Amino acid sequence: MAFDRSIKIAPSILSADFADFGREIRAIEDQGADWVHVDVMDGHFVPNLTFGPPAVAAFRKHVKTVMDVHLMIAPVDPYIEAFAKAGADIITAHVEAGPHIHRTLQAIRATGKKAGVALNPGTPADSVAHLLDLADLICVMTVNPGFGGQKFIDMTGKVRQLRAMIGDRPVHIEIDGGVDPGTAPGLVAAGADVLVAGSAVFKGGSVERADVYGANIAAIRAAATGALAG
Numbered sequence: 068m069a070f071d072r073s074i075k076i077a078p079s080i081l082s083a084d085f086a087d088f089g090r091e092i093r094a095i096e097d098q099g100a101d102w103v104h105v106d107v108m109d110g111h112f113v114p115n116l117t118f119g120p121p122a123v124a125a126f127r128k129h130v131k132t133v134m135d136v137h138l139m140i141a142p143v144d145p146y147i148e149a150f151a152k153a154g155a156d157i158i159t160a161h162v163e164a165g166p167h168i169h170r171t172l173q174a175i176r177a178t179g180k181k182a183g184v185a186l187n188p189g190t191p192a193d194s195v196a197h198l199l200d201l202a203d204l205i206c207v208m209t210v211n212p213g214f215g216g217q218k219f220i221d222m223t224g225k226v227r228q229l230r231a232m233i234g235d236r237p238v239h240i241e242i243d244g245g246v247d248p249g250t251a252p253g254l255v256a257a258g259a260d261v262l263v264a265g266s267a268v269f270k271g272g273s274v275e276r277a278d279v280y281g282a283n284i285a286a287i288r289a290a291a292t293g294a295l296a297g
């Protein structure tokens with residue numbers, strides 16, 4: 068995984084058919100997804116439950132691109148090894164999930180995986196100021212985590228601040244929540260390069276109508292790259 072700041076679209080399989088993940092993953096990748104975003108929820112840090120390591124290991128067999136695993140769990144540290152073994156390429160933990168995010172990022176890197184740190188909408192950019200050399204990705208939440216399909220919360224100012232703080236470091240800025248062709252341009256103009264999208268990618272499509280996924284991904288990408296050109 069060489070670092071670059073090109074726009075990457077990362078569909079969240081939280082909006083996929085839960086009885087058909089293998090085909091759903093292959094469909095979004097065939098239709099232009101750059102990464103596959105996997106939302107892990109524990110019913111404690113967030114008010115919803117999704118997948119554990121065995122499910123993530125099963126997804127891995129179908130992912131040809133990059134498996135981006137977003138842990139919305141607390142505590143995080145006891146599970147890092149299991150998600151690394153499940154085949155995550157990137158493991159992202161929340162800065163709010165415990166008192167030792169610095170240690171958590173060290174532990175993720177110690178597994179040989181890329182380390183991400185996520186910030187809830189109410190958490191300021193400054194909270195990661197001392198983590199920039201330990202992180203490969205900063206995930207700016209633009210909804211309160213827990214569910215797909217929520218209303219976008221504008222975090223453009225935070226993205227701009229983070230982009231300035233990151234400087235020349237090889238650190239991605241990822242946006243998660245309510246990303247669609249309308250919200251993507253402002254975020255990319257502010258410095259984001261990875262766009263997670265659940266409902267905006269899966270809406271109207273299915274594995275039988277995967278062309279709809281392709282059109283949805285293309286629409287987000289066109290809006291995003293348009294912002295860079297402009």
Ligand code: DX5
Pocket residue numbers: 079081082104106137210211212213214215216217243244245246263264265266267
């Ligand atoms: C929210 C998850 C997101 C979510 C995005 O807790 O982290 O990845 O699936 O879904 P949309 O794009 O529908 O807001």
Ligand code: ZN
Pocket residue numbers: 079104105106137243263
């Ligand atoms: Zn997510």
